[in-house]
Amino acid sequence: MKIKKFDYEKAYYLFKKIRCTEEKIIEIYESNIIKSPVHLSLGQESIAVGVALASEKKKDIVFSNYRSHAHFIAHGGNFKKMWAELFGKETGLSSGKAGSMHLGDLGINFIFTSAIVGSAISQAVGYSLALKMKKLNSKVICYHGEGAMDQGTFWESLNFSALKKLPILFVCENNGLAIYSDQRKRMKTLDICKKVKSFGVHTIKIKDNSTKNIFQNTQKALQRIKKNGQPVFLEISTYREVDHVGINYDFALGYRKKEKQKMMKSLNELKFLKQNTKNFKQIEKKINKEISDALNYSLKSNFPHKKCIGSNVTKE
Numbered sequence: 119m120k121i122k123k124f125d126y127e128k129a130y131y132l133f134k135k136i137r138c139t140e141e142k143i144i145e146i147y148e149s150n151i152i153k154s155p156v157h158l159s160l161g162q163e164s165i166a167v168g169v170a171l172a173s174e175k176k177k178d179i180v181f182s183n184y185r186s187h188a189h190f191i192a193h194g195g196n197f198k199k200m201w202a203e204l205f206g207k208e209t210g211l212s213s214g215k216a217g218s219m220h221l222g223d224l225g226i227n228f229i230f231t232s233a234i235v236g237s238a239i240s241q242a243v244g245y246s247l248a249l250k251m252k253k254l255n256s257k258v259i260c261y262h263g264e265g266a267m268d269q270g271t272f273w274e275s276l277n278f279s280a281l282k283k284l285p286i287l288f289v290c291e292n293n294g295l296a297i298y299s300d301q302r303k304r305m306k307t308l309d310i311c312k313k314v315k316s317f318g319v320h321t322i323k324i325k326d327n328s329t330k331n332i333f334q335n336t337q338k339a340l341q342r343i344k345k346n347g348q349p350v351f352l353e354i355s356t357y358r359e360v361d362h363v364g365i366n367y368d369f370a371l372g373y374r375k376k377e378k379q380k381m382m383k384s385l386n387e388l389k390f391l392k393q394n395t396k397n398f399k400q401i402e403k404k405i406n407k408e409i410s411d412a413l414n415y416s417l418k419s420n421f422p423h424k425k426c427i428g429s430n431v432t433k434e
Contacts, residue, residue, distance in 0.1 A: 122337060124330045125171065130391040130398060132167045133329065135405045136188045137388060142409055143187075143204070144365040151417075153206030154217025159188035161359035161384045165291050166192035166261075168332025172340060173259060179227045179249075181242035181260045184219035186231045189261055195223040201412040207419035214422050235296075236262065236269035239288075243275040246286040250347070257343050258286040264353075265296030268304055273317075279349040280318045287339050288319075288351045293358040298373045314351045324354045327383050329391060357383055 140158045147156065159166065162185075170192035173180075182189040190200060196211065203210030204218055211221060212230070222230025229245075232238060242260035249256050266272055267290070279286050290310065294301045307313060311321040320342060322335050332354060339350040357380045361368040369376040392398050 122172065122333075124333050126391055126394040127397060127401065128171060129167050129329050129333070130388075130395040131401045131405070132170065132192050133163050133388055133391055134402065135408070136163045136166065136191050137384075138405050138409060139191060140187060142413075147365045152204045152218075153214070154204060154219065155363050156187075156204070156218045156365065157185040157363050158360050158365065159185055161357045161381075162291055162293065163188050163384055164327045164329040164332055164387050165289065165354050165356060168329045169259065169261075169289055169336045170194075171329075172333045172336035174257075174340075176226060177256050178340075179229065179242075179245055179256060179258045181229050181238040181245070181258065182221070182231045183235075183238055183262060183266070184231055184233045185263075186221050186261075187218070190221045190223070190228060193228055194226050195221065195228050196225070197408060198412045198415045199223075202416040202419050205416040205419070206421060207416055208422040208426070209415070209419040213426065236266035236271050238262065239266060239269075240271050240275045242286060243279050243284060246279065246284040246349075247282060250282070250284055255344075256285070257340060258284075259289060260286060261289045261291060263296070264290055264292040264294070264301055264310060265299075265304075267310065268296060276314065276317050276319060276349075276351075283346075283348045285343050285347055286349045287336070287343060288314075288349065289336075290351065290353040291356050292353055293356045295358060295362070295374070297362045298368075298371065300373070310353050311351065314353075319349050319351050321351045321353065324352070327354075327356060327387055329387060357381075359384065 140160050143156055166188035175194060180193050199211045200221060203212060203214060206214040208214050219233040220231055222228055239260060239262055242258050246258040296304060301308060311323050314321050322339055324332055324335055339352055343350055359381060
């Protein structure tokens, strides 16, 4: 695996594209054009971007979850078909019948996601076992939240991956929340890495949201997996800006306070990437065009015909 240099332009492009995409979703959501619930990644963009830039495209296998817009975009999923899927159109990733929580693009090894919390973890471990048995030179990247670690399947999967020495990177996006439940109310021991280490798995903990730092640590983790053929657990502290599901802020619910410093973390990181990108104007123009083209593509596409209700074939 080649040592990569952090590319500020690519990082800014992906980060900004994720942010602009979700801001556009918020802008049009109440019009009912989007036909499914959405779980936004605002505040967590740096994780997807850093991990994706460190991975080997079309070689590594990516498992995500229902909050997957950022992962899908960062890893290069078909952008037009993603939007068409949100619109419920037949040109979508799943012919418009799966929606935001079930994104996937097998052309880039991005496995279709599920709305069931933690379901992808055991699937990802199974896939990594298949890679090892077939002696394929690939790795699995499995995104999940700390809330998914409340599921027994996580610990069973972790134990199995350690026992079988599987080529898998667990990426824990720790926003401290499982829907509206604070981590402190769900876990007696808050040191997740300490618990994971007890299973014999190497751990890396990142407390900031520096895209470059995440990129560098992910690259180290993937190199370690390739060299030792054993799993690595990467925990990254992050912040979810909006509600668990939907487009609104949820501070009026009273389960968390609005903290300006945390709310600004993602925007400050985006500003930092922009300051280190010479061609940011061209990049922003490109992103605006890509979003506009995707919206036009989706609006012009047809809804699935009734006769296709049992089919999952996507039309070009």
